[in-house]
Amino acid sequence: MKEKDVDQLIAAAFGELSAQETARLESGLDAEGQATMVAFAKMRAAMGQLPDPGPCQVSPEMLRDRILNAGVQTRSPWALWLPRVGLGGLAAVLGFVVMNSLTKPNESPVNTTTPVQVATSKPAPKPIVVDTTPELEPAPLSTGAILGPDRPIGEADVRDEPRRVVRKVRRAETPVVKEQSKAVAEAKLDGVGSDTARGAAFGGSAPTAPMIAAEAAPLMSEPTVVIVDAEEGEVGAPVAIEVSAATEDVGIKG
């Protein structure tokens, strides 16, 4: 028997077909079909004989207590819109991530078999010229002397070169400069800031441009350069030259 025929039989057994359709279906049934229809009809009849469960014993008072115990609460506005905000935020984050991945595609993966060239042997395009004392005569100890005569500033190390000791150059202030700076600072602190006070700091004569003179005071005297051994830099790292233009320290490190 076909599935569709069984469906028709079930519908007929449960009274969902019209009388004409049921009669036409019954007239064309074979023995198997009749047995199937009888089986469904018995099932349906048994459904009609199911006992009534009796009256419901739940009273309105019981329901009221249950409602009160359940703690019926109206939803606060927070509970209504907070999930929406959360969803919106999640969507924004996802959108950002997707846009980021589209605009910045992954670069080619790192090929570990090919050594990475940390530095090349070609010299730097142009040595960096550091000139921290433009108004003074050239100091006897130049940066070239620190780095060595045959190494231009900015040249990169390669990995197989020995470690280099990084030296730190400290330019100490002379006592004269210290006194001048102290006098200028006191003149500022006492609130007067008169030319007289500043003039006293510079030996009695008032400078035409006091503040400039105070800032340029270290340049007026010859700096004392102290070479101090500093700690070693990173092994094999490319040489980087950093010159601090601060008034106190000039550091060159690798």
Place this chain on the structure above:
Amino acid sequence: MELGLTMPGTTFGASVDRDADQELVRRAKAGDYSAFEQLFVRHRQLVYRFAYQMAPRQDDAEDIVQEVFVRAYQNLSRYRDEAKFTTWLLRIATNLATDKARMTQRRSNLEQKEAKGALEWMTVGNTEDANDNLEGEYQVQALRKALAALPVHHRSVIVLRDLEGREYSEIAEMLGCSIGGAKLRVLRARRALKERMIPLMEGFVN
């Protein structure tokens, strides 16, 4: 061949005045609790019959009834007038009964597993009660056993359509599917029920 068939729903079907329901719902939404109590009194038996067929223990069925009306009260503002109030109630009842049946089945399986089958006669999986023995009607007993053994999604549509006599449009609304989908579900459930009843009926014949 005379089968003596009648349209479903004549046994349990209750004619409910829809307009009266809507008026009571409107008052209940406005804060009139007595209107909600009237709704409860009008429809508790309908919900109880359905719950009893889904969870054939009286205490479970009554628990479902209370929970259905508690949820209905809590979510009354969400009820729209497009559906009948009874349809909405039965939808809540279907969901609750389905959840409860699954929990019961899971618990029963665990208990049987722990006791290695020794507790089969006393667990909630056994739906026979004292009334069954007194009824003496094998078909009805077989039907109840077969119903209890049905998966809950089959059982719910059988109860809604064949025991409660709900229209397909209502069932579709409760289940959130089309009318054709509801018809298909009912058809499959009837087939499954028959498959479970046949061995029981053969035992009776032999």
